[in-house]
Amino acid sequence: MQVLIVEDDPLHRSYLNEAVRSALPECDHVIEAENGSAGEKLARENKAAHIVMDLQMNARNGIEAARTIWKERPETRILFWSNYADEAYVRGVSRIVPEGAAYGYVLKSASDDRLKLALRSIFLENQCVIDREVRGLQQRSHTNTGRLTESEYEVLLDIALGLTDNVIARRRNLSLRSVQNRLQQLYGKLEVYRPYGIVGDEGSFNLRARAVSVAILRKLLNVSSLEREDQELRRWLSRHRD
Amino acid sequence: MQVLIVEDDPLHRSYLNEAVRSALPECDHVIEAENGSAGEKLARENKAAHIVMDLQMNARNGIEAARTIWKERPETRILFWSNYADEAYVRGVSRIVPEGAAYGYVLKSASDDRLKLALRSIFLENQCVIDREVRGLQQRSHTNTGRLTESEYEVLLDIALGLTDNVIARRRNLSLRSVQNRLQQLYGKLEVYRPYGIVGDEGSFNLRARAVSVAILRKLLNVSSLEREDQELRRWLSRHRD
DNA sequence: ACGCAGTTTGCGGGTTCCCGCAGAAAATAT
DNA sequence: ATATTTTCTGCGGGAACCCGCAAACTGCGT
Numbered sequence: 238m239q240v241l242i243v244e245d246d247p248l249h250r251s252y253l254n255e256a257v258r259s260a261l262p263e264c265d266h267v268i269e270a271e272n273g274s275a276g277e278k279l280a281r282e283n284k285a286a287h288i289v290m291d292l293q294m295n296a297r298n299g300i301e302a303a304r305t306i307w308k309e310r311p312e313t314r315i316l317f318w319s320n321y322a323d324e325a326y327v328r329g330v331s332r333i334v335p336e337g338a339a340y341g342y343v344l345k346s347a348s349d350d351r352l353k354l355a356l357r358s359i360f361l362e363n364q365c366v367i368d369r370e371v372r373g374l375q376q377r378s379h380t381n382t383g384r385l386t387e388s389e390y391e392v393l394l395d396i397a398l399g400l401t402d403n404v405i406a407r408r409r410n411l412s413l414r415s416v417q418n419r420l421q422q423l424y425g426k427l428e429v430y431r432p433y434g435i436v437g438d439e440g441s442f443n444l445r446a447r448a449v450s451v452a453i454l455r456k457l458l459n460v461s462s463l464e465r466e467d468q469e470l471r472r473w474l475s476r477h478r479d
Numbered sequence: 480m481q482v483l484i485v486e487d488d489p490l491h492r493s494y495l496n497e498a499v500r501s502a503l504p505e506c507d508h509v510i511e512a513e514n515g516s517a518g519e520k521l522a523r524e525n526k527a528a529h530i531v532m533d534l535q536m537n538a539r540n541g542i543e544a545a546r547t548i549w550k551e552r553p554e555t556r557i558l559f560w561s562n563y564a565d566e567a568y569v570r571g572v573s574r575i576v577p578e579g580a581a582y583g584y585v586l587k588s589a590s591d592d593r594l595k596l597a598l599r600s601i602f603l604e605n606q607c608v609i610d611r612e613v614r615g616l617q618q619r620s621h622t623n624t625g626r627l628t629e630s631e632y633e634v635l636l637d638i639a640l641g642l643t644d645n646v647i648a649r650r651r652n653l654s655l656r657s658v659q660n661r662l663q664q665l666y667g668k669l670e671v672y673r674p675y676g677i678v679g680d681e682g683s684f685n686l687r688a689r690a691v692s693v694a695i696l697r698k699l700l701n702v703s704s705l706e707r708e709d710q711e712l713r714r715w716l717s718r719h720r721d
Numbered sequence: 722a723c724g725c726a727g728t729t730t731g732c733g734g735g736t737t738c739c740c741g742c743a744g745a746a747a748a749t750a751t
Numbered sequence: 752a753t754a755t756t757t758t759c760t761g762c763g764g765g766a767a768c769c770c771g772c773a774a775a776c777t778g779c780g781t
Contacts, residue, residue, distance in 0.1 A: 246587075248490045345488070388728095399671070399689025402768070415729050417769065424769090429641070433713060441716070443737080444769070445688055447641025453695075453702060454709060460695060460702070467696060471675060474683070630758095644738070657759050659739065666739090685767080686739075 239266040240360070241285040243276035243302060244318070245294040249345070253289055253318070260353035261360065273297025280306045285313065287360045292319040292326050298461045300329045311335035314359050317342045318352070322371045323456040328390070329465075341366040385426060385457065392419045394466045397449045397458055408473060420445070427451050481508040482602070483527040485518035485544060486560070487536040491587070495531055495560070502595035503602060515539025522548045527555065529602045534561040534568055540703045542571045553577035558601050559584045560594070564613045565698040570632070571707070583608040627668060627699065634661045636708045639691045639700055650715060662687070669693050 240257050244250045254267050268283065270276040274297040280288060288306070292299035303315055315338075317330060322344060334340055341359045343352055347368060355366040385393065395405045405416045424430065429447045452458045482499050486492040496509050510525065512518035516539040522530060530548070534541035545557055557580075559572060564586060576582055583601045585594055589610060597608040627635065637647045648658045666672065671689045694700045 248494055252490055396685070396688055397692060399674075399684045399686075399692040401683060401685050404683050412730050414731065414770095418729075420768090421770070432641075433716070441643060441646050442641045443638070443643050443687065444641075445685065446638055446691060449688060449691060450639060450641040450705065450709070453705060463692065463695060467692070474675070654760050656740095656761065660759075662738090663740070 238264045240264050240287045241268050242289050243270045244291040245271050260356045273302035276302045277305050288315045290317055304333045307335050314339045316359050320345045323459045325459040325462040339363045342371045344368050389423045396445050398470055480506045482506050482529045483510050484531050485512045486533040487513050502598040515544035518544045519547050530557045546575045549577050556581045556601050562587045565701045567701040567704040581605045584613045586610050631665045638687050640712055
């Protein structure tokens with residue numbers, strides 16, 4: 238049995254290496270990659286079936302890497318090991334998990350034992366292991382306000398990229414008014430009308446910009462999700478020149 | 480001699496501990512804090528004169544912590560040890576350094592030797608040590624486009640928080656038109672008019688939102704700078720109820 | 722088949738943004 | 752002290768945003 242570690246921080250990498258060796262005595266090969274693209278390459282060359290992957294990496298982030306790996310071999314088992322439980326990451330991951338694949342999401346702050354247990358459950362038992370706090374985000378509301386639907390999340394990304402209502406409409410195949418409708422819902426859920434819950438500050442905010450702001454502060458968006466979408470947008474733009 | 484380490488990642492913390500001990504044999508006490516507020520507290524209690532501080536921490540980030548520490552004892556020597564050279568961090572740090580204080584900024588990706596050398600230079604020689612890549616950001620242009628002036632950076636923060644032109648004007652004591660003027664300059668420098676350098680996409684973007692977007696993508700803004708400003712804004716709002 | 726909740730769309734309007742133009746004011750240079 | 756550059760300001764207008772209202776169009780359960 239072979240395990241591939243994809244993690245850019247050398248300290249964390251060697252820690253993971255040790256953890257894997259001690260949790261999985263049946264594992265005789267551990268290989269390491271120090272960023273997403275190296276990870277993809279190694280996974281392909283070695284037909285890696287068991288991967289531990291960091292999410293936040295410089296060259297190419299974990300979600301990107303996982304997506305291409307899973308596209309090539311959907312039965313690959315991947316344990317995501319991340320510093321954060323940002324909704325943006327969680328959403329990003331659960332979007333790309335193939336049907337029925339075994340995967341895990343464990344926070345770096347978790348105990349040694351939790352990590353080792355997760356390694357065994359996923360790689361040997363083929364089970365999904367999702368950390369408590371992550372699970373929370375995946376399902377229910379983040380705060381008192383309801384969580385965003387998929388289409389609300391889409392427009393959120395679009396305005397975060399700086400798109401116009403008109404362009405959003407074209408991109409999502411909607412009418413202008415529908416886009417604005419979704420924005421309204423978004424504004425509502427993000428509580429952008431009464432910014433700090435204070436009455437009397439109604440006119441202080443540019444709703445669109447404020448929405449992006451609170452989304453970032455609430456970790457609904459993070460930088461890498463933005464980067465990803467920016468690339469996506471770029472591609473879309475180059476297809477749709479009229 | 481005593482050194483205080485403020486770092487939330489346990490692995491990095493113990494690595495730092497070792498590095499300090501080996502680089503500074505004259506150091507007999509090393510104490511550790513696992514977040515910014517604990518760091519402030521320990522610094523106060525122990526009158527710490529030598530601190531190594533991570534920037535990105537959960538509870539209270541390094542810049543905040545450093546600011547209050549320096550406010551109490553400006554001669555404290557602080558070495559910032561960070562994963563990133565985001566302009567937002569660099570700017571944040573150089574804003575709070577007291578006159579003539581010795582400090583350092585070293586990236587986590589730097590070599591062992593570089594870190595140890597920096598430790599000795601700052602703590603023993605009272606010199607400033609700033610990493611190459613950081614230094615670059617501090618002074619000249621980030622890319623081909625000129626770097627932002629202080630006032631452009633201010634409006635950037637304001638629109639990133641979601642403020643209205645009108646509120647910005649009140650907050651910065653300007654006329655409405657002046658605010659919009661600064662925004663225009665900002666848009667120019669951020670190259671928001673021809674988004675990807677492509678001719679013919681002129682109308683695709685909401686300039687205000689796009690500006691924030693590219694600022695984040697270019698690391699002019701990061702999440703913690705936003706959080707800081709959001710607090711600031713909150714305070715300002717509560718003072719200015721009319 | 723019926724009703725009901727949630728989406729989508731058009732229309733119309735008030736508001737804010739974005740900015741060219743041009744004169745005042747302030748900072749800087751010579 | 753004068754010239755030059757930069758920044759600030761008011762005015763005006765076109766475009767984009769935000770949204771209430773009301774009519775179609777889903778989907779879903781009974």
